[in-house]
Amino acid sequence: MANALTTELKLGLDAPICLTWELTYGCNLACIHCLSSSGRRDPNELSTAEVMAVVDELHEMKVFYVNIGGGEPTIRADFYDVVDYCIERGVGVKFSTNGSTITPARAARLAATDYLDIQISLDGADAATNDAVRGDGSYATARRAMDHLAAADFGPFKISVVVTRENAAQLDEFEALAASYGAQLRLTRLRPSGRGADTWDRLHPTNDQQVALYHWLLDRPGVLTGDSFFHLSALGQPLEGLNLCGAGRVVCLIDPVGDVYACPFVLHDTFKAGSVRNPGGFAQVWRNSSLFTSLREPTSAGACASCGSYDACQGGCMAAKFFTGLPLDGPDPECVKGHGEAALAGVAAGAAPSPGPGHSAPVRLLSRRR
Amino acid sequence: MRGVLIPPGTAAGEVRGDLRYRMDPQVALRPERFGALAYHYGNRRLNFLRSPLLATVVETLDEYPSLQASLDALVPAAQHDTYRRALSALATSQFIQPSPEEDRGQRTDD
Ligand code: SF4
Ligand code: SF4
Numbered sequence: 005m006a007n008a009l010t011t012e013l014k015l016g017l018d019a020p021i022c023l024t025w026e027l028t029y030g031c032n033l034a035c036i037h038c039l040s041s042s043g044r045r046d047p048n049e050l051s052t053a054e055v056m057a058v059v060d061e062l063h064e065m066k067v068f069y070v071n072i073g074g075g076e077p078t079i080r081a082d083f084y085d086v087v088d089y090c091i092e093r094g095v096g097v098k099f100s101t102n103g104s105t106i107t108p109a110r111a112a113r114l115a116a117t118d119y120l121d122i123q124i125s126l127d128g129a130d131a132a133t134n135d136a137v138r139g140d141g142s143y144a145t146a147r148r149a150m151d152h153l154a155a156a157d158f159g160p161f162k163i164s165v166v167v168t169r170e171n172a173a174q175l176d177e178f179e180a181l182a183a184s185y186g187a188q189l190r191l192t193r194l195r196p197s198g199r200g201a202d203t204w205d206r207l208h209p210t211n212d213q214q215v216a217l218y219h220w221l222l223d224r225p226g227v228l229t230g231d232s233f234f235h236l237s238a239l240g241q242p243l244e245g246l247n248l249c250g251a252g253r254v255v256c257l258i259d260p261v262g263d264v265y266a267c268p269f270v271l272h273d274t275f276k277a278g279s280v281r282n283p284g285g286f287a288q289v290w291r292n293s294s295l296f297t298s299l300r301e302p303t304s305a306g307a308c309a310s311c312g313s314y315d316a317c318q319g320g321c322m323a324a325k326f327f328t329g330l331p332l333d334g335p336d337p338e339c340v341k342g343h344g345e346a347a348l349a350g351v352a353a354g355a356a357p358s359p360g361p362g363h364s365a366p367v368r369l370l371s372r373r374r
Numbered sequence: 375m376r377g378v379l380i381p382p383g384t385a386a387g388e389v390r391g392d393l394r395y396r397m398d399p400q401v402a403l404r405p406e407r408f409g410a411l412a413y414h415y416g417n418r419r420l421n422f423l424r425s426p427l428l429a430t431v432v433e434t435l436d437e438y439p440s441l442q443a444s445l446d447a448l449v450p451a452a453q454h455d456t457y458r459r460a461l462s463a464l465a466t467s468q469f470i471q472p473s474p475e476e477d478r479g480q481r482t483d484d
Contacts, residue, residue, distance in 0.1 A: 009408075009422060009424070012407070012408045015407070017406055017411070018404065018405070018406055018407075019404065021411065021420065066402065066404040068402060068404070068411075068413035068415070068420070069413070069418075094402070094415075096415055096418070119415055121418070
């Protein structure tokens with residue numbers, strides 16, 4: 005039954021189930037694993053009117069909810085108007101934030117809004133671990149935002165953690181932290197996307213950590229994962245979820261300038277399907293773009309074909325393969341059977357596609373004045 | 375989708391054929407090739423209705439005096455059990471529920 009559904013979903017849907025919409029490339033932080041290499045705003049970002057027109061379109065397509073992110077979406081002056089408009093049009097909102105703009109007053113207003121979920125990013129259970137990735141002071145900022153949401157009785161917000169080699173041993177602490185706030189814990193996978201391409205080698209979990217994570221998740225069906233870890237299903241009993249790469253099939257990304265990509269982790273020309281600014285708008289891209297059409301065609305298992313776990317693991321994540329220079333129809337670089345590591349060893353230095361400079365803020369040189 | 379998707383094997387409370395049901399007012403359906411996607415804005419859960427007919431049954435439950443009447447009108451008898459199971463799973467995840475009039479009726483009964 006689950007497999008019949010997977011087959012259906014691979015053919016694509018009338019509208020995405022899970023649409024990520026990054027509203028700005030601007031961000032006050034510079035996390036070293038940022039999937040969108042955010043920092044500076046792009047002068048070409050969608051205007052308020054353009055954003056609202058996209059919301060109208062999502063409403064017409066019956067997109068039930070959007071995951072709004074960035075950059076730090078809340079730095080857009082029209083951010084809360086956009087949120088209100090989405091909700092008014094029946095498009096539920098979940099937004100991701102580093103917490104820096106969640107003041108007590110803002111938290112009170114958010115608590116009074118229905119159909120709104122908030123996700124605070126935290127990548128370490130203590131300041132040292134978190135700030136090494138997200139920047140000095142970012143742990144305190146995130147905790148303060150959580151305090152404000154809890155004080156305002158927001159309800160179960162989400163704490164979103166990218167699992168890394170450094171924090172993989174802190175899962176119990178994250179769980180306890182979430183429980184202390186009545187929050188939900190969400191774990192996602194580190195991909196070599198954006199600035200993550202430069203840090204993935206040293207930050208991605210070891211295989212032992214992956215195995216421990218798999219069992220930890222199996223024991224805790226209440227922990228959310230956004231389907232991140234389906235490549236771990238090759239270890240045995242499949243993790244709960246759709247267990248497939250949804251890129252262009254059930255998932256996609258609208259970036260701050262309106263370009264549509266197959267998923268949030270593939271900001272690269274190869275996976276750009278079109279723009280909401282083109283005639284026909286988002287619906288045209290989703291339904292008819294040649295990229296998405298081809299992603300919905302049957303895929304070959306490639307080098308995974310001889311692996312007995314392909315049904316469960318589907319060869320893993322397309323983005324992870326692409327940015328590490330592996331063939332898309334073969335094992336994931338973090339293949340739990342070790343085939344990824346072997347394949348990685350064969351990738352020539354510099355052969356992996358570059359994610360480009362993105363919107364990282366210029367490196368600040370030490371000032372010689374004074 | 376973990377934690378959002380209703381797992382196919384979710385233990386279900388049985389629906390009752392003699393009661394009138396309705397789709398929860400916070401649920402929206404979107405037709406898809408395989409049937410429909412259902413989303414519950416309240417509990418943020420997503421459900422796959424695996425045939426167009428099931429989608430029709432869910433959407434029109436409230437138009438029939440009882441769940442059994444709806445099945446009799448719309449679904450071939452051989453599939454009633456399957457549909458009752460599917461509807462029970464939907465009731466468990468709060469996508470459908472006894473119509474409010476039914477609640478009132480039950481209350482006056484005690
Ligand atoms: S490319 Fe990776 S992150 Fe993107 S949808 Fe596929 S599996 Fe998920
Ligand atoms: S070989 Fe391919 S299908 Fe098998 S576990 Fe590795 S990535 Fe998954």
